[in-house]
Amino acid sequence: MPFYLSPKVFSNQAKVLVKHWPFKPIKISAARNLLSQLYGYKNDHHYRKVLMTAHATSLAPCSEEIVQSHYREWIQRFAKLGAMNEIQARQLMHMLWPAYLNPNYSLTTKMYHALFRFNGHCTDFLNDEIKNVEIKYDFDDTPAIGDAIQAMGIPHTEVGLIRVNDKNVDLNFRLNDGDKVSVYSSSAEYTNSNMPWKPNGELTFLLDVHLGGLARYLRMAGFNCLFENHDHGDSVLAEVASVGEYILLTRDKGLLKHSKVKYGRWVRAVKPIEQFREIVKHYHLADHFNPLSRCIKCNGTITTVKKEEIKTKVPKKVYVNNITFSQCAKCEQVYWQGGHFGKIQKILTDVKNRGL
Ligand SMILES: [Zn+2]
Numbered sequence: 001m002p003f004y005l006s007p008k009v010f011s012n013q014a015k016v017l018v019k020h021w022p023f024k025p026i027k028i029s030a031a032r033n034l035l036s037q038l039y040g041y042k043n044d045h046h047y048r049k050v051l052m053t054a055h056a057t058s059l060a061p062c063s064e065e066i067v068q069s070h071y072r073e074w075i076q077r078f079a080k081l082g083a084m085n086e087i088q089a090r091q092l093m094h095m096l097w098p099a100y101l102n103p104n105y106s107l108t109t110k111m112y113h114a115l116f117r118f119n120g121h122c123t124d125f126l127n128d129e130i131k132n133v134e135i136k137y138d139f140d141d142t143p144a145i146g147d148a149i150q151a152m153g154i155p156h157t158e159v160g161l162i163r164v165n166d167k168n169v170d171l172n173f174r175l176n177d178g179d180k181v182s183v184y185s186s187s188a189e190y191t192n193s194n195m196p197w198k199p200n201g202e203l204t205f206l207l208d209v210h211l212g213g214l215a216r217y218l219r220m221a222g223f224n225c226l227f228e229n230h231d232h233g234d235s236v237l238a239e240v241a242s243v244g245e246y247i248l249l250t251r252d253k254g255l256l257k258h259s260k261v262k263y264g265r266w267v268r269a270v271k272p273i274e275q276f277r278e279i280v281k282h283y284h285l286a287d288h289f290n291p292l293s294r295c296i297k298c299n300g301t302i303t304t305v306k307k308e309e310i311k312t313k314v315p316k317k318v319y320v321n322n323i324t325f326s327q328c329a330k331c332e333q334v335y336w337q338g339g340h341f342g343k344i345q346k347i348l349t350d351v352k353n354r355g356l
Pocket residue numbers: 295296297298299300328329330331332333
């Protein structure tokens with residue numbers, strides 16, 4: 001040890017630890033052992049033994065300068081020794097050395113920082129002035145990088161690739177001081193995406209209560225699309241999305257940050273037809289249109305029915321003028337070529353041609 005820690009200071013600090021220990025109560029002997037190891041001794045016995053040597057008293061007492069120069073090192077070591085996080089260790093450190101730390105070291109000032117750069121559509125979530133610059137992110141302890149990204153405003157569902165110091169990492173990577181981070185958006189165009197941003201196989205969608213117009217368009221095109229005209233709340237939507245592997249579509253960025261939501265997109269457009277165009281483009285849906293296979297009203301499947309079966313369910317003129325009729329298996333809504341089909345085909349052809 002390059003400095004001398006007096007028995008009085010040591011003993012007072014052990015009492016502070018016993019009083020403020022954040023877990024199950026500890027004895028004074030355990031507190032003394034912890035402090036000994038924090039300051040570089042093997043244990044309390046070793047500390048006392050060193051104290052008795054002439055060498056100890058010839059050293060300078062532990063000064064403000066020494067405490068401040070060991071600030072980070074001691075907090076990191078203390079966290080490991082006490083099996084606590086660095087935020088807890090830091091609070092205790094300020095209790096051990098109030099006179100030396102409290103004036104200059106605010107507990108609210110973060111200890112570490114990393115530099116983030118967001119790319120592609122991730123920047124849709126950033127204010128203009130920080131869109132194309134490195135953003136300094138201050139933090140304590142070792143947060144998961146996914147939490148840091150979400151704290152900066154980008155839902156994890158929008159992230160396709162994260163690189164830290166030129167290596168690929170996932171959302172659970174623990175951030176370290178000085179890390180340089182590049183975040184890329186999830187999209188079919190960005191072929192290097194290494195995070196699952198859509199399920200394999202057939203895509204199914206879950207829409208929040210504000211996207212009724214988009215739900216109608218997706219159903220017109222034949223996509224399985226859960227939507228109810230009733231607000232079930234964020235946690236129910238997140239749960240349903242996670243259990244059924246649905247892609248959650250919403251205009252609520254906060255909903256996508258829910259940990260249970262695996263796949264989702266913040267719908268940028270405001271008008272339903274523009275939203276439909278956006279989703280078709282983003283998920284490459286144009287080649288999978290299957291019009292009049294799903295009920296626009298209830299998402300049930302539609303099948304062709306014998307004309308006689310729906311005689312009482314459509315206007316007489318419609319019945320006479322049409323040959324082929326389809327019906328929803330769930331709500332019994334009847335569809336026919338002349339009415340709905342023509343309009344739907346026109347909309348879908350237009351989106352196919354203009355959207356891609
Ligand atoms: Zn129906």
